[in-house]
Amino acid sequence: MSSAVQPAVEPASLEAQFLELVRDLLRELGSHRAAEALTLHSSFERDLGLGSLERVELLVRTEVRFQVRLPDEIAQQAETPAEWLRGLREGGQAQQGAQRYRIVQPARPAPPAPAGARSWVDVLRHHAEVEPDRVQIHLLEGDGGEDITYSQLLTRASEVAGGLLARGLRRDETVAIMLPTCSDFFYSFFGVMLAGGIAVPIYPPARPDRIEEYVRRQMSILRNAEVRFLISFAEVRAVSRIMRAGIPTLKDVTTAGALRELGVQASVSQRRGPAKPSETAFIQYTSGSTGDPKGVVLSHANVLANVRGIGWAVQFRSTDVVVSWLPLYHDMGLIGSWLFSVYFAAPITILSPLAFLSRPERWLWALHDSRGTLCPAPNFAYELCARKIRDESLQGLDLSAWRVAINAGEAVLPDTLARFAERFRPFGFRPESYVPCYGLAESSVALTFPPINRPPLIDRIRRDEFEREGRAVPAAPDEPNVLRFVANGTPLPGHEVRLLDEDGHPVGERVQGRIFFRGLSKTAGYYRNLPATAAVTTEDGWMDTGDLGYWAEGELFVTGRRKDCIIKSGRNIIPQEVEAAAGEAQGVRRGCIAAFGTVDPETGTERLVVVAETRATDSSERRRIEADIVQRIDAVLGIPPDRVELVPPQSIPKTSSGKIRRSEVRSLYERGKLEARTRPPWVQVTRLWARHFRSWVKLGAKTWASRLRHLGLSAMSLVIAGFCGVMARLVPGREGSARWARAGARWLLRLQGWQVTMRTANPVGGRRQAVFFANRSHRLDPVLLVAVLPSPVLLADGFAVNAAGVRTRFLLRPLLVRPAAQAQSPPGGTLRERIRAALGRGCSVVVTSEAPAGTPPELSRFRLDALHAAISTSSPMIPLRIEATSASRFIVAVGDPIEPVKCGQVPVTELRERLRRSIAGLGNGRP
Amino acid sequence: MNQLPLISASESFRRHEILLTGGSGFLGKVILGLLLDRFPDFRHLHFFERPARGMSAEERFYRETLASPALSAIVERLGQDRLRDKVTVWSADLAHANCGVDPNGVEKLAGRVSLIINCAGKVDFFPPVDESFRSNVDGVENVLGLARSLGARLLHVSTCYVRGEADGLAEETEPVLGFYPHRHGPEDHSFRYRDEIAYCRERIRHITSGHGSNGTTLPSDVSQRLVALGRQRARHWGWVNTYTYAKSLGEQIVAAAGAGQDGGPALEYAIVRPAIVESALRFPFPGWIEGGRTAAPLVLMALGGLKDWPVQRDMPLEVVPVDLVAAAILVVAALLLEGRHQPVYQLATADVNPLEMEHLIHLLDREARRRTRARRNGHLSRALLERLAGTHPGARARFVSPAQARAKRRRLQQRLGRIESLLAKARRAWERTGLPGGQGLGAWSAAARALSLQAQFREQTLDTYLPFILYHRYIFESENIRSAYASMTEADRRRLPWDPESIDWDSYWIHNQIEGIERWIQPAAVKDWTFKI
Numbered sequence A: 001m002s003s004a005v006q007p008a009v010e011p012a013s014l015e016a017q018f019l020e021l022v023r024d025l026l027r028e029l030g031s032h033r034a035a036e037a038l039t040l041h042s043s044f045e046r047d048l049g050l051g052s053l054e055r056v057e058l059l060v061r062t063e064v065r066f067q068v069r070l071p072d073e074i075a076q077q078a079e080t081p082a083e084w085l086r087g088l089r090e091g092g093q094a095q096q097g098a099q100r101y102r103i104v105q106p107a108r109p110a111p112p113a114p115a116g117a118r119s120w121v122d123v124l125r126h127h128a129e130v131e132p133d134r135v136q137i138h139l140l141e142g143d144g145g146e147d148i149t150y151s152q153l154l155t156r157a158s159e160v161a162g163g164l165l166a167r168g169l170r171r172d173e174t175v176a177i178m179l180p181t182c183s184d185f186f187y188s189f190f191g192v193m194l195a196g197g198i199a200v201p202i203y204p205p206a207r208p209d210r211i212e213e214y215v216r217r218q219m220s221i222l223r224n225a226e227v228r229f230l231i232s233f234a235e236v237r238a239v240s241r242i243m244r245a246g247i248p249t250l251k252d253v254t255t256a257g258a259l260r261e262l263g264v265q266a267s268v269s270q271r272r273g274p275a276k277p278s279e280t281a282f283i284q285y286t287s288g289s290t291g292d293p294k295g296v297v298l299s300h301a302n303v304l305a306n307v308r309g310i311g312w313a314v315q316f317r318s319t320d321v322v323v324s325w326l327p328l329y330h331d332m333g334l335i336g337s338w339l340f341s342v343y344f345a346a347p348i349t350i351l352s353p354l355a356f357l358s359r360p361e362r363w364l365w366a367l368h369d370s371r372g373t374l375c376p377a378p379n380f381a382y383e384l385c386a387r388k389i390r391d392e393s394l395q396g397l398d399l400s401a402w403r404v405a406i407n408a409g410e411a412v413l414p415d416t417l418a419r420f421a422e423r424f425r426p427f428g429f430r431p432e433s434y435v436p437c438y439g440l441a442e443s444s445v446a447l448t449f450p451p452i453n454r455p456p457l458i459d460r461i462r463r464d465e466f467e468r469e470g471r472a473v474p475a476a477p478d479e480p481n482v483l484r485f486v487a488n489g490t491p492l493p494g495h496e497v498r499l500l501d502e503d504g505h506p507v508g509e510r511v512q513g514r515i516f517f518r519g520l521s522k523t524a525g526y527y528r529n530l531p532a533t534a535a536v537t538t539e540d541g542w543m544d545t546g547d548l549g550y551w552a553e554g555e556l557f558v559t560g561r562r563k564d565c566i567i568k569s570g571r572n573i574i575p576q577e578v579e580a581a582a583g584e585a586q587g588v589r590r591g592c593i594a595a596f597g598t599v600d601p602e603t604g605t606e607r608l609v610v611v612a613e614t615r616a617t618d619s620s621e622r623r624r625i626e627a628d629i630v631q632r633i634d635a636v637l638g639i640p641p642d643r644v645e646l647v648p649p650q651s652i653p654k655t656s657s658g659k660i661r662r663s664e665v666r667s668l669y670e671r672g673k674l675e676a677r678t679r680p681p682w683v684q685v686t687r688l689w690a691r692h693f694r695s696w697v698k699l700g701a702k703t704w705a706s707r708l709r710h711l712g713l714s715a716m717s718l719v720i721a722g723f724c725g726v727m728a729r730l731v732p733g734r735e736g737s738a739r740w741a742r743a744g745a746r747w748l749l750r751l752q753g754w755q756v757t758m759r760t761a762n763p764v765g766g767r768r769q770a771v772f773f774a775n776r777s778h779r780l781d782p783v784l785l786v787a788v789l790p791s792p793v794l795l796a797d798g799f800a801v802n803a804a805g806v807r808t809r810f811l812l813r814p815l816l817v818r819p820a821a822q823a824q825s826p827p828g829g830t831l832r833e834r835i836r837a838a839l840g841r842g843c844s845v846v847v848t849s850e851a852p853a854g855t856p857p858e859l860s861r862f863r864l865d866a867l868h869a870a871i872s873t874s875s876p877m878i879p880l881r882i883e884a885t886s887a888s889r890f891i892v893a894v895g896d897p898i899e900p901v902k903c904g905q906v907p908v909t910e911l912r913e914r915l916r917r918s919i920a921g922l923g924n925g926r927p
Numbered sequence B: 001m002n003q004l005p006l007i008s009a010s011e012s013f014r015r016h017e018i019l020l021t022g023g024s025g026f027l028g029k030v031i032l033g034l035l036l037d038r039f040p041d042f043r044h045l046h047f048f049e050r051p052a053r054g055m056s057a058e059e060r061f062y063r064e065t066l067a068s069p070a071l072s073a074i075v076e077r078l079g080q081d082r083l084r085d086k087v088t089v090w091s092a093d094l095a096h097a098n099c100g101v102d103p104n105g106v107e108k109l110a111g112r113v114s115l116i117i118n119c120a121g122k123v124d125f126f127p128p129v130d131e132s133f134r135s136n137v138d139g140v141e142n143v144l145g146l147a148r149s150l151g152a153r154l155l156h157v158s159t160c161y162v163r164g165e166a167d168g169l170a171e172e173t174e175p176v177l178g179f180y181p182h183r184h185g186p187e188d189h190s191f192r193y194r195d196e197i198a199y200c201r202e203r204i205r206h207i208t209s210g211h212g213s214n215g216t217t218l219p220s221d222v223s224q225r226l227v228a229l230g231r232q233r234a235r236h237w238g239w240v241n242t243y244t245y246a247k248s249l250g251e252q253i254v255a256a257a258g259a260g261q262d263g264g265p266a267l268e269y270a271i272v273r274p275a276i277v278e279s280a281l282r283f284p285f286p287g288w289i290e291g292g293r294t295a296a297p298l299v300l301m302a303l304g305g306l307k308d309w310p311v312q313r314d315m316p317l318e319v320v321p322v323d324l325v326a327a328a329i330l331v332v333a334a335l336l337l338e339g340r341h342q343p344v345y346q347l348a349t350a351d352v353n354p355l356e357m358e359h360l361i362h363l364l365d366r367e368a369r370r371r372t373r374a375r376r377n378g379h380l381s382r383a384l385l386e387r388l389a390g391t392h393p394g395a396r397a398r399f400v401s402p403a404q405a406r407a408k409r410r411r412l413q414q415r416l417g418r419i420e421s422l423l424a425k426a427r428r429a430w431e432r433t434g435l436p437g438g439q440g441l442g443a444w445s446a447a448a449r450a451l452s453l454q455a456q457f458r459e460q461t462l463d464t465y466l467p468f469i470l471y472h473r474y475i476f477e478s479e480n481i482r483s484a485y486a487s488m489t490e491a492d493r494r495r496l497p498w499d500p501e502s503i504d505w506d507s508y509w510i511h512n513q514i515e516g517i518e519r520w521i522q523p524a525a526v527k528d529w530t531f532k533i
């Protein structure tokens, strides 16, 4: 790369020629204004509206025009034509210089997969033991590459683990991995598992000018995941201060390299007990086209089951080779490609998404070079290859080994399948290789698979019945206006899928319904997001995918997302259809169109809105485009859209994987904020700091007024907690202090805006003192309980109180069970004696679980001392379950009292078991 | 469910003769005591004692073992004559074939002894590996050989910590044979105890060749190499020390014999694995303890002002009182005699009544502060220095990460070093003036030196502790012993109580542990305190 080869053009005219090239492209894209205003220093993105795909196009054209080969990064990183030119002058290299990394085929077929493995650590250890020198990953980077064997993977991951442990990572704490496709990702991922932590892969920043949205999105994920460490590349440390301010749990932003060094030095013993299959392996944040991020919790068993299922569905062979360019923070890249290959010991060739995007042919050549047999990709990748690759770069390509071409992750379009198959048939691609399947992060990755070795099955149905009644009636061969869907096959072994109508009844054959599923790969739920989990799970273990589909001939046909569905004049309209039609219009940016429905507040009917990006600025041009869109949609759907909104490029928000975030577009539209544009980086950084300060004052508030209000509130709660705390210490007798503390606790709740609901079958307490046993759900549990339980109630142990803030500690300390007067050693008597003394004086006592918050209630840890004390004073034991239904709403469910049985009749451990069971049972909506 | 008749230990012990090894140890004495005290009409006990300190086995038994505070009261009650009737003392060393009992003796024992309780063991963590082998591997083979030639069953005392680095829930049903901490599952057959023993013996031979092994002490570099060998073999498979490595080999020898896999006839056996054995809860009296047990350094460090604890707050410390262990062993003995036993019994407490580190440290801390308040004596110099150095026993305990703890200790050492050198300079300057009173400064620097030594000692001790309080979290399933008790008669259950669920840990730690340690452990033993598990 270092020896720069001069392009065979005069430098002066180079500039002019390049600008001419850009201008041509802009004109073709319909941006005449931009073409005129073009200078060397126009910003590609802001001034010219050239997105990443257009820049790939520009890259290809530049190379053809000047007979050079440019570094890939240029397409994504050069901000202006000037920068691009610099790259062209410096780094341009003759085409023939391109050498591909040599991939050595494995000498032996894959050894049998570890069918008995119970965790991913087992899997890695197994292979590292059986065939340590087997290459697991061929990692392609630029024009070079790197081979990683199983034993290297294990060793380096162990070093990372050692480093994490030395930095104080504890079991089941989360570690975010924010890395692009690189070897460090693999080491970090297994390193976190080996150290007993939970990995949270998240997507790395791709572009410096997207800092704002990027960091904001990450912060909410990292905060939700309560990450302790963030493993990333060195540059991210620059923004780490900002991140740390917003993420209280974050201890450090570090790199895999630093951790490995530390791990080698520290040589901490890093063995932890074998992970249980039910333990969390990692958390997958869904790219979440809609709403706040949701962390899909996946256990070892979930992911193993899914990978085994995929192996069964593709009829894995010991000679199979996997190829993937998919991002590793995404389920298809992480589980469907990489972990799949780790498990089956199939070598995998991995290239970065960027490498693929800038030169899609690299993907195909990687397939060629490694004789790849299995390869998943979403629909747009096939489309990109079919359209964007020049014939010259395909000479000699051989795709005949490719036996499973999975197309998943977004809607599978029949046209794309046809185009790709057509284009690559000469290179040995067979349509039978297509495997269009369906899955979602909530089921690890895959859910249904069609049989392999069969060309895709395409169902042509009549548009009218489908949109009006949701019935998929096969269309006559010559019928013009039809819908086509691709068959997604049947559920993997150990999984079930059912389709329900809006009332929850199963639908019949060829009738559209909501897709529900359950099975081995199903997530236990979203991490620390009970409401979201509850919204998609049913009591009998089914999960709502949010997708729609119908059954036909035993196979599932997925038709779209329910949330996105537009219901207009009694018809179900699929947004993708509308967008596809609008995309045909001259002058709009393909793939940058969003269609959605919005309720007209005046008429109460739904209106169909289409938002499309265009570079056109000229008003007559814009009118023409609008008219074009309306007419095209009308032609296809028979309904014209109610509104067409043209917006400048980059206005439509997309997910990390490039999907349109329709509901976000809708809400932007409804709030009239659609045209907001990317701001210059300095504005973003300033805004970030502003946000940082806001979080510093611990305010979710947006305006100064509410900030002040909040300050006032916290000052007030300080005063109240202080006053009540002092009173509780001053008044004589436990009853008095209990009453003051309780008053204080109630005020605190009120000021925080918290609501606590008691759910109980029979009234609590009455005259008699009792011991309450509560699970732990929140730091402020003691405050909640003191506020709602009948007074006088004391607290058993400092354990829970100590975890809360100063205010709470001051307020509640007087309530700790007090030392028995006569006991000398240990000072004030043992815990058992103190509780007994409190009960003897007629006070109730609250015991909270000592297990860390978040432990399932059936594993609550209660001191046996409390039970012994209850037994010896014949006080009933009352199970309580605290549950947060939102950030500020809590339910305290009260169970039936358990009467103490004299010791010896029932072992005290059995009583504790009963308490735990009862608390666990209180969760299922019992009164 | 329980149609089988209840088992009566008294009945079994009346009918069968028992042989006990390691009876002069901490645990062995309590087993002996329980047998004498609770089952006075047991049939007969054969007691293996090593001659030591110029005493023959017999002499040692009567003058040393029975004279222990744990046993003296019981012996007094029973009377020496009755004891001589009931107990035969044999001079025996497990390191030799037939445990060093001559053929005549073996003949005498044959057919009489129904059960051997093997409670002997070398419990040092990192001894020269050959020493550990002599008691924990060769010793087990020899006891086993003896059991076979006597036609006796074998109760073998091992330890829960054979789990090594395989922390987490340790189940009693996990197969003993082929186990090693890094094992990948039941299909992993890479560990064969016989190959490992042969290999290790070969290396020992190689290292000691030319140094005449029997009895003569080895040059220190050779024993260093033997220590290193043990450490290396243990680490290789994932055991945390030589002791547990050798103990696990011992278990596997027994299990292989039980399955008839070692070429001999199958043998009836039970392996009993106590967790950390600590002071007595009730018997012979609360707080009885002997030797520098595991908790002693912990307690003394806490009372001595250790404030930064690199521990996992919610990790339970698996401690079990010695009398509970002894009682459980006798119950298993009865079951084994009746043929109603399981292969493995774990004796631990955390699966029913865990005591987490956080609670324990706070408890010890409170006690430490109470004591400083109560005492208020000692040198002013020391107290002031302690405050300066941040190790004052009156301060509050903190939980820190190991790295923080290490950094703090380093800073402390530096500070103390600086204080010391300043004091030395001041003292020299003072002496040059020729004024009296230089001794006062001497006391100050002595106090500083003592503090720095203490800090060093703490550092080393904490490092040995780390596997148990920081890295490895074990829960030892103790289901078998609970069901064993369900098949005992009510009377025996009362005689041999196993009730970890009713222990009031606060009271146990304050009264039994702290007071016991202060009473029965000589501070002189401090320097070679090790862990015993």
Ligand SMILES: NC(=O)c1ccc[n+]([C@@H]2O[C@H](COP(=O)([O-])OP(=O)(O)OC[C@H]3O[C@@H](n4cnc5c(N)ncnc54)[C@H](OP(=O)(O)O)[C@@H]3O)[C@@H](O)[C@H]2O)c1
Pocket: B021, B022, B023, B024, B025, B026, B027, B028, B049, B050, B052, B092, B093, B094, B095, B118, B119, B120, B121, B122, B123, B134, B135, B139, B157, B158, B159, B160, B247, B273, B274, B275, B276, B277, B278, B291, B294, B532, B533
């Ligand atoms: N202490 C614990 O925390 C703990 C925990 C779990 C398991 N255990 C196990 O319990 C058993 C007893 O432990 P302990 O704490 O009582 O240990 P101890 O006080 O050190 O006693 C060890 C006993 O074994 C005897 N012994 C050692 N090597 C011998 C040999 N070659 N020949 C004859 N006798 C020999 C010793 O005899 P001398 O008096 O002649 O040396 C002593 O009587 C051991 O097997 C140990 O592994 C202990």
